[in-house]
Every structure is written in C-alpha cells, then in structure tokens.
Amino acid sequence: MIKRTAAITAIGGYAPETKITNADLEKMVDTNDEWIKTRTGISERRILKEPGKATSDLAVPAIQEILTKKNIDPTTIDCIICATITPDMVFPATANIIADKVGAVNAFGFDLSAACSGFLYGLTTAAAFIESGRYKRIIVVGADKMSSIVDYTDRNTCILFGDGAGAALLEANEEGYGILDSILKSDGSGKDFLHMKAGGSLKPASVETVLAREHFAFQEGKTVFKFAVKGMADVSAELLERNQLTGDDIAWLVPHQANLRIIDATANRIGIAKEKVMINIERYGNTTAATIPLCLWEWQDKIKKGDNIVLAAFGGGFTWGATIIKWGF
Ligand code: UT7
Numbered sequence: 001m002i003k004r005t006a007a008i009t010a011i012g013g014y015a016p017e018t019k020i021t022n023a024d025l026e027k028m029v030d031t032n033d034e035w036i037k038t039r040t041g042i043s044e045r046r047i048l049k050e051p052g053k054a055t056s057d058l059a060v061p062a063i064q065e066i067l068t069k070k071n072i073d074p075t076t077i078d079c080i081i082c083a084t085i086t087p088d089m090v091f092p093a094t095a096n097i098i099a100d101k102v103g104a105v106n107a108f109g110f111d112l113s114a115a116c117s118g119f120l121y122g123l124t125t126a127a128a129f130i131e132s133g134r135y136k137r138i139i140v141v142g143a144d145k146m147s148s149i150v151d152y153t154d155r156n157t158c159i160l161f162g163d164g165a166g167a168a169l170l171e172a173n174e175e176g177y178g179i180l181d182s183i184l185k186s187d188g189s190g191k192d193f194l195h196m197k198a199g200g201s202l203k204p205a206s207v208e209t210v211l212a213r214e215h216f217a218f219q220e221g222k223t224v225f226k227f228a229v230k231g232m233a234d235v236s237a238e239l240l241e242r243n244q245l246t247g248d249d250i251a252w253l254v255p256h257q258a259n260l261r262i263i264d265a266t267a268n269r270i271g272i273a274k275e276k277v278m279i280n281i282e283r284y285g286n287t288t289a290a291t292i293p294l295c296l297w298e299w300q301d302k303i304k305k306g307d308n309i310v311l312a313a314f315g316g317g318f319t320w321g322a323t324i325i326k327w328g329f
Pocket of ligand 1 (some may be wrong): 156
C-alpha cells in the first residue's frame with residue numbers, strides 16, 4: 001500500500017521593515033552591543049510598528065506569498081493552523097482572522113499555543129490530518145508580534161525578541177516527501193520560568209496588573225537556558241537515533257533561534273557542521289513561533305529536493321521537540 005505523507009511544497013515569510021538595533025537598545029536600557037552579541041548572537045530585530053496592526057498582519061503576507069507563487073486558489077485550502085502566543089485577540093482565533101483576510105473561505109482554522117515550539121507542533125498536527133486522508137492542503141503559519149508583549153524597560157528580555165511570520169504549505173504526497181517523524185515534548189512545571197503573568201483567567205487585566213507591568217513576557221533566562229540546551233539537543237539526538245540516522249545523513253539543521261550558544265550545543269550534539277546549520281538570529285532575534293519557518297524561507301533556494309532536514313525547538317511551557325522532513329520541492 002502506498003503511504004501518504006504531508007510534503008512541504010512552498011514556504012512564505014514576512015518580516016516588518018522597521019529595525020531595532022543593539023545601538024537603539026543601548027539608548028533605552030542599560031545594555032551594550034558587545035554583551036548582546038556575545039551572550040545571544042543578536043544584532044537587530046524587526047518590529048511591526050504601525051498602530052492597528054497585529055499578528056495576522058504578519059501572517060497574511062507570508063501566506064499570500066505562497067498563494068501567489070503556487071498560483072493557488074485560497075478556497076482550496078482545507079485548514080489554517082496559526083502557531084502564536086501573541087494572537088490578535090484572546091478570541092476569536094487569529095487563524096480565523098487570517099483565513100478571512102486571505103479568502104480561505106472553505107478552511108477551518110485554529111491557533112496553537114506552544115510558544116517557540118509552535119511551528120513544530122503545527123507541522124506535526126497538520127501532517128497527521130493529511131496522513132489520515134481527511135485533508136489534502138493545509139497551511140501552517142508561525143507568527144508572533146513579540147513587540148506587543150515585550151517590556152522595553154527590561155533589559156533581560158527586550159534585547160531578545162522580534163516580530164515576524166513564516167508559513168508552510170503542506171500537501172498530500174505519495175512519493176515519500178514531507179514530515180517523516182516528530183518527537184514533541186512538554187513540561188508545564190516550567191511555567192514559572194517563562195510566562196506572562198496577567199491577562200489570562202488566572203489574573204485578568206486590572207489597573208494593578210498594568211501598573212505592575214504584568215502584561216509583558218517574563219523570563220528567568222539562566223534557568224531556561226539550561227533546560228533549552230539539554231532539551232533541544234537531547235530530543236534531536238533521540239529523533240536521529242529512532243530513525244537510524246547520523247549527522248552525515250542530514251543536509252540541514254534548522255534550530256529555533258533563541259540564542260547562538262543553544263544552537264551551537266544542539267549542532268555539536270548531533271554532529272552537524274556549522275555550515276549546515278541555518279542561523280539568522282543576528283538579523284531577526286527571537287521571533288518565537290516564526291524562527292524556524294523564517295529560516296526555511298531564507299534558505300529555500302539552497303535546499304535541494306530530497307534533502308533530510310532536522311527542525312528543533314525549545315520554548316515556554318516548557319515545550320520542545322524535533323521534526324525530520326524530506327524536502328519536497
Ligand atoms: O525562546 C524561548 C526560550 N528562551 C531561551 O532559550 C533563552 C534562554 N536564555 C538565554 O538565552 C540567556 O539566559 C540570556 C541571553 C537571556 C541571558 O544570558 P545569560 O548568559 O544567561 O546571562 P544572565 O541572565 O545570567 O546575566 C548575566 C549578567 C547579569 O549581571 P550580574 O548579575 O552577573 O552582575 C545580568 O544582570 O548580565 C546582566 N545582564 C545584562 N547586561 C547587559 C542581563 N541582561 C543584560 C543586558 N545587557 N541586556
């Protein structure tokens with residue numbers, strides 16, 4: 001029997017034009033270019049500055065790029081999954097707003113909250129939908145307007161994050177291309193180290209929560225760093241082992257872009273040379289759910305059909321995981 005897989009057949013991306021450089025941040029908080037570069041690898045990030053614009057406005061151009069490139073009628077899309085932690089509104093789902101904006105009137109959609117691992121969770125979910133035979137054409141978009149939840153008076157976090165979106169078109173395939181395997185993990189006890197304190201049902205917005213600056217991302221960086229280094233490297237190694245692959249079989253590693261030191265540790269652990277690792281953190285910072293698809297978007301002309309690619313992520317939740325794909329175009 002022929003096995004049905006979910007192949008990635010197109011990639012789109014979008015990063016807003018406005019940049020915040022390390023020099024800009026030096027004027028806002030007590031930091032410096034050298035510290036930021038050596039501790040994180042980041043030089044600048046993009047920010048969606050226009051008032052009235054939201055995460056869906058990052059996702060839409062990324063998806064439009066796919067529709068135009070592939071000449072796809074949006075009414076043929078079965079589903080849109082939006083991985084985000086910065087939805088336009090608490091409800092309805094940003095995926096629904098995106099579907100409306102791109103004319104995907106026959107698609108159902110939902111948001112997926114898995115922070116920096118959101119794109120991998122989304123790909124794995126979409127692949128299962130397609131492999132089941134129920135759906136044929138799904139868009140997974142990782143999009144975050146992190147500037148909407150970053151405290152630009154907090155030097156621990158404001159130097160890290162940027163805004164962006166990346167989207168993948170997944171289509172049913174019978175030639176073995178696509179999502180081959182995935183290991184996804186989570187540990188809710190990690191919530192204390194990376195979260196937003198207020199704005200949820202636990203602590204609804206109030207004058208007090210605003211005055212206490214509780215509507216911003218909080219991170220205990222050192223603790224998250226330790227978990228991230230181990231989590232991302234371990235899960236990537238586990239995935240390769242389960243598929244009887246070594247670093248030599250892998251054409252590209254696409255790590256979540258949170259910190260250059262975490263990226264290096266993952267690449268070393270699974271034996272992948274630096275030139276096979278997609279890294280653009282210096283130009284975008286950490287765009288949360290968008291980092292991995294933004295890398296694929298920028299590297300797509302270098303990737304060859306049939307390349308084995310490992311995607312790896314770690315983020316708030318904690319959530320983490322790794323996915324292996326055989327490139328389909
Ligand atoms: O994407 C989601 C998952 N997130 C991650 O994977 C992020 C994981 N964490 C990290 O990447 C790192 O922990 C950070 C980049 C956030 C911080 O780097 P670190 O090497 O862990 O630094 P630290 O927090 O231990 O701070 C070291 C020092 C402290 O000063 P003292 O106490 O040693 O005097 C900080 O106050 O650096 C100070 N510091 C800064 N100095 C200049 C913290 N932030 C800054 C800053 N500029 N922006």
